[in-house]
Amino acid sequence: MSDLTGKSDLTLKAVFVDALDRFGARPALHYQGRTYGYGEIVAAANQLAHRLRAAGVGPGVSVALMMSNRPEYIVADQAILRCGAVKVALNDMLSASEIDYILRDSEARVVLADAGMLPAALHSAPPLLETVIAVADPDDCPGGVVAWHDALAGQPTTVPEVDPTPTDPGLIVYTGGTTGLPKGVMHTQRNLALNLFSHVMEMGLLDDEVLLLMSPLPHSAGFLLQAGMLKGARHFLETRFDPELVLERITADRVTFTFMVPTMIYRVLDRAAGRALDLSSLRTILYGAAPITRERLEQGLEVLGPVFMQLYGQSEAPNFITRLRREDHRLDPDGEHRLASCGQPVVMATVRVVDEAGRELPRGQVGEIVAATPYTMVGYRGRPEQTAKALRDGWLHTGDIGRMDAEGYVYLLDRKNDMIITGGMNVYSTEVENAAAACPGVGQVAVVGVPHPDWGEAVVAFVVPDDTGAFDEAKLLAHCRVELARYKQPKAVRVVEALPTTVYGKLDKKALRAGWPGW
Structure with missing residues (x-):
């Protein structure tokens, strides 16, 4: 084959x-009360x-x-x-x-x-x-x-x-672009087949899996479903996330595997609190986008058991660059520091931390995360310059800043390209800024992600109104609702007199985040 x-x-x-x-x-699929066979x-x-x-x-x-x-x-x-x-x-x-x-x-x-x-x-x-x-x-x-x-x-x-x-193309995934236009990430048939094998291996799928999928299939859930089908798994497919439904699927339908972002996990734990539920069928909660907090992990281990597994990947190398295993989600003093990491490189990936010149840094030093996998994209559609910047000497430059410890665990510290992760979805601040800047009354705008207790990060727009007097916060939000996908729209707008700059005259987004008063 x-x-x-x-x-x-x-x-x-x-x-x-x-x-x-x-x-x-x-049975392959359960959807709205009907079962579909393979x-x-x-x-x-x-x-x-x-x-x-x-x-x-x-x-x-x-x-x-x-x-x-x-x-x-x-x-x-x-x-x-x-x-x-x-x-x-x-x-x-x-x-x-x-x-x-x-x-x-x-x-x-x-x-x-x-x-x-x-x-x-x-x-x-x-x-x-x-x-x-x-x-x-x-x-x-x-x-x-x-x-x-x-x-x-x-x-x-x-x-x-x-x-x-x-070598034929098999997939184009569109992801946010720093120019405001989505980039088409191109994958070949070979890339996709090998990526599928990596999913089956790293997910640890058994022959009796029952998967619950609630997030959009065009994103990570679609890869997970394909992996599940290769193993002959049963899948419960939902149109939206509902924490009560999650608990029902586990208790009544004996779900063994599900995929969520931390925000969704927190809501399930809140719904389960204080209830006598048989959740023993659940073996794996695969999550991504952000680390899980110690407090919530402690609650999760008590309610659900040792089921948590974290992934880190990008559209350019889908889903699995690193993985934080179930046994890494422990609360003893020796392992606690690992909860801040996104795990070790998966079997099919090699990961390094490099400086601006692409030279590998010693363990513990901070630099850009780069990865080499057999399923890395072949490039961005119609964007040779951006492709050359992302793919250098066989390495995918992720744009993520981090470090690697002595045991090979990777810690993400910042995002080089100001990408915001809100509710598990990737948002490029430049894309939101370009949309907001087209609204009447907006003189200058800067968009950042600020910590949010539920979404992980929330999109916030800092606006300097122009001198026309036409700026209106409600109109800006309405404008963004037309121009942007729901998850990209600002959850808050803050009017400022001026945007902060660094000593080099560049926009200082760190200062904006630091000055955010909270929710």
Whole structure:
């Protein structure tokens, strides 16, 4: 099936086709009271893949996947990889302008959308877009849009004949850009297959896993679901996070594995406090975006047991660069310091801390975190200069500042590019600043992330009004709601007379954070 056996077909199609056929009628997905078997999902994916092939989809062709969490997302995901095509997944929190940019930049020729995201796709309609298939009733589909049922009807359930190669592109992930425009992170079929193997290995999946996924599939949850499917796991897929539902899934449905950010974990612990609940089925809570606090870990170990596992990764090397194991989440004095780390490098990654010239620093010294993995991106789409800056001498320069201790545990100290992590979602301050600056009355604006007890960090805009007198805080927030995804919008606005600068005349964001009065 792969390079690992001496062949040269290490692609997602080669990995998944035989693997999923093994599971037949085994339950794969539970969604809103209905169960979907592996065989049912595979048959529908093959039907959709044949319809996509008829529309000209094959290796190198971008297909935009615009759906909230739902079974059709999983079918579409499998159909795209069975065509050897390029998946461009867009989450339902993006603004219309962001969607328009991504569809145009990726040169998407086909869109697979649900009813909620269909209007945004039709509003954009980039030049190369040829086919739109919507999860909607045929009577509700505008002219030229193919209803999901009609797209699958009459199509074969066999695997389509198409032979992608390991070097063909397989995924473009759009992440915040320092210029205000999202960057398209490109991954090959080989990258994605190896990344999938890393997920299965580092997640420690057993043969009887029951996964609960609540965060958007276009992000980390989609990689975790693919890994779970390779192991024949059952998946409970939810459209949103609900702490009470989490407890119900664990107690009644015997969930063994779930993925959350610390904010979500805290809410589950608050809901569980003082209740007699059987949570013994849970083996793993995989979390990321920020360390868990000692106080909350102590509470979590008491309520849930030794189930916590932290990951650190980027879109450029998805999810697993380092991992903080379950046994590292201990409260004894010798291990307490490790709770501030994001763990040691995973099996498939090598990590160093380097200075500005790229020279490796001794353990304990602070510098930029760089990583080498077999699943590092091949580059940013259409951005050779930024690609060259990020990929140097075989190393991915993460833009994160940190240190590594004598045992190889990595500690993140700051973010070189002013990225904000709020509720587990990445936000680039420059992107928010560019949106806010276009609002009438804004003279200058600086955006920073400030500590927040619930979100980890919150986006805060510091504004110097211009001399027109037109600035209005409510109007700025309304403007940002139109221009930015929900998680990128400022949670607070503070009016200041001037923005602080360093002795070199540069904007001093550290001073802004230090001056934040709190919530």
